[in-house]
Amino acid sequence: MSERTQQTGPEQSPATKSGRRLAAQLAAKKAADRRRKRNAVISSLAAVAVAAVLIGVFVTIGGGDDKPENQADATPSATVPAPDEPAAPPAPQLPADADPALKTKPTVKPGTGELKKLAVTPLIKGTGPAVKKGQNITTNYVGVFYKDGKEFDSSWTSGQPATFPIGVGQVIPGWDQGLVGVTVGSRVQLDIPGELAYGNDAAKAGGRPTGPLRFVVDVIAAQ
Template identity: 90%
Template sequence: MSERTQQNRPADQDQSPATKSGRRLAAQLAAKKAADRKRKRNAWASGLAAVAVVGVLITVFVTIGGGSDDKPKNQADATPSATVPAPDEPAAPPAPQLPAGADPALGSKPTVKPGTGELKKLAVTPLIKGTGPAVKQGQNITTNYVGVFFKDGKEFDSSWQSGQPATFPIGVGQVIPGWDQGLVGVTVGSRVQLDIPGELAYGNDAAKAGGRPTGPLRFVVDVLAAQ
């Protein structure tokens, strides 16, 4: 074969089958190494991302936990003890100041029922017997009271609505005759029921009563003080 013919022979014809197989194996090994390096890089990147997420969570937890240290240790001390009524619920009036040794029942508004029959004269019925001194004519007395119509028990007046007991002189004509006559002699700390006919209250004529309740009335009165 001439020199020119040898120079024009394809390069693959100069390689034996063994040489080709070796090159393919080398290429496969190189590709495998490249794939391994890529997996390692991906695994390393995933690990860094996981560490970053954990770091963020720890930072948030520490921030929240640190903020809670600013709150009072005793949560009950920071919370008002009184219950706030709902917007449409009226606030309950404060309990009255009771005399020493008084029955605790005087701290609650009594339920007053209507009377029966025809009321012709003043009737004083003790409901709770107080242990204080007896009320004297001319003294200023402090009372809580509920007033209802004798016949149907419908309430028309009550000091409990405002939570402020009423103070007035007794036995000197400053209140209706039924109170002047019925409360003198009652001991402080007592609760009494006064059944008062119209003529000892505001009268029986609505035209002359000036808008005040007429006819027989029933009052339940708590005597809290007398001076």
């Protein structure tokens, strides 16, 4: 082979070298394009994931903020009236000028001797109006057996005063007779013989306390 042929062979051709450089440049450009596209897809997916997380956080926070401010203080659902029922009035509070002793459960001792008739003993004199027959009165009370002082019932245990009509046969006769005329804000002791309470026969009392009973009653309100 001649010297000229060796200098101008395919391996030494300028056109061939330019083609290789161009092909290399195109390959590099394509590789760069692929990397840019791949990075763009990854960035898009990351942005979607972040947005989803933020939306979830906002929904969670927003759900909590939708509640009324006083919902935490709402009454438990078991005691909330149905939509077609009127809301129960709030439990009456002690009169503003009531004796502070009415805030504390009294200690009730047993009676002495034989109890033959109803006895009403004022312990604290209230300054409110006198209870009238047919009114609804609200009371705190403690009930014990007259002979031994053993407690059988108390509104203080449940923490809920008792409200009921007075003087119309809705409670035992000893209460109907003993609480009418008592002034609001008073604490009275009622010593009630069995016949004005639940009777003296346990077989007929249906599980209620029998015999003479002693109650200490606080009259909180009357209306």
